[in-house]
Amino acid sequence: MSGIFPCCMAVPKASRYNAGMTALLTPEQIAALCRPAAQRVDVRVVEETGSTNADLMAALPGLTGPRLLIARHQRAGRGRAGRPWQSRPGQSLTFSLAWKFERGLQALVGLPLAVGVTLAETLALFGAEVRLKWPNDLLLEGRKAAGILIESAAAGPGSWAVIGIGINLALDEETVAGLDRPVASLAPLAAIDQNLLMAALLSALAEMLEEFAQQGLAPFAARWNRLHAYAGQPVAILENGRALHEGIGVGVDEVGRFLIDTGAGRVAVMAGDVSLRPKE
Numbered sequence: 001m002s003g004i005f006p007c008c009m010a011v012p013k014a015s016r017y018n019a020g021m022t023a024l025l026t027p028e029q030i031a032a033l034c035r036p037a038a039q040r041v042d043v044r045v046v047e048e049t050g051s052t053n054a055d056l057m058a059a060l061p062g063l064t065g066p067r068l069l070i071a072r073h074q075r076a077g078r079g080r081a082g083r084p085w086q087s088r089p090g091q092s093l094t095f096s097l098a099w100k101f102e103r104g105l106q107a108l109v110g111l112p113l114a115v116g117v118t119l120a121e122t123l124a125l126f127g128a129e130v131r132l133k134w135p136n137d138l139l140l141e142g143r144k145a146a147g148i149l150i151e152s153a154a155a156g157p158g159s160w161a162v163i164g165i166g167i168n169l170a171l172d173e174e175t176v177a178g179l180d181r182p183v184a185s186l187a188p189l190a191a192i193d194q195n196l197l198m199a200a201l202l203s204a205l206a207e208m209l210e211e212f213a214q215q216g217l218a219p220f221a222a223r224w225n226r227l228h229a230y231a232g233q234p235v236a237i238l239e240n241g242r243a244l245h246e247g248i249g250v251g252v253d254e255v256g257r258f259l260i261d262t263g264a265g266r267v268a269v270m271a272g273d274v275s276l277r278p279k280e
Helices: 027-035 054-060 111-125 175-176 195-217 218-226
Strands: 042-046 067-071 092-101 130-131 137-140 143-155 157-169 233-237 240-254 258-261 265-269 276-277
Touching: 027 042, 027 137, 027 195, 054 067, 054 143, 054 233, 067 218, 092 195, 111 130, 111 137, 111 143, 111 157, 111 218, 195 218, 218 240, 233 258, 240 265
Parallel strands: 042 067
Antiparallel strands: 067 092, 092 157, 130 137, 137 143, 143 157, 233 240, 233 276, 240 258, 258 265
């Protein structure tokens, strides 16, 4: 079922709604629980698709406003650098949000970090305490629990961002065994009404995107640093498996560069085809 539904109601405190079971995701229920910032979002839910990001990127020429697309199951979900995002139906919350900015693509610098802050702070309201790994992962006890993939497209003088998000709710042993890196499930979220959870996430993202459009990353940088998983710890910046920099992780600056104190001094690294790893 799909359609356009206004998001207008405040989301009550999540702890009151930990009902011990989930409810089937529907656009109507999500919309009814949203806050005003998400009022103009076209909320759609599909049973199954290849990739919600790919679907929204293909739909951009026909969009007149922001759209949220949730898939109960993604067959070909993707992470950063084209890595597959694997899960079975019901194990993850997977969705993408298309949002138009009045400024060009350069205005999107740092957006993954602002999205990460928003997700982490919202999930904490539901009892899921995560930390952030630069540039776009959420970790639970050092293992990946959620990821962000942002794709963009020019639109005249403006630009579109398609924000893809996957959150592990309850991965089974078979799924975990098939992955090439440690992952974690955010168990507290699996027992919550998924419409309430999705409405809270959509509302927080819409509020963040409005603020980001006006001020960029600056209001979110200090908040990201408070949630930094490797603050003060030895880390390495890798490119194609080769260490470019090694030192102590500091955090991010106001344009989203990762700061690392090396033996030669402080280095600022821009996101790209590089990755951050903790050192043993």
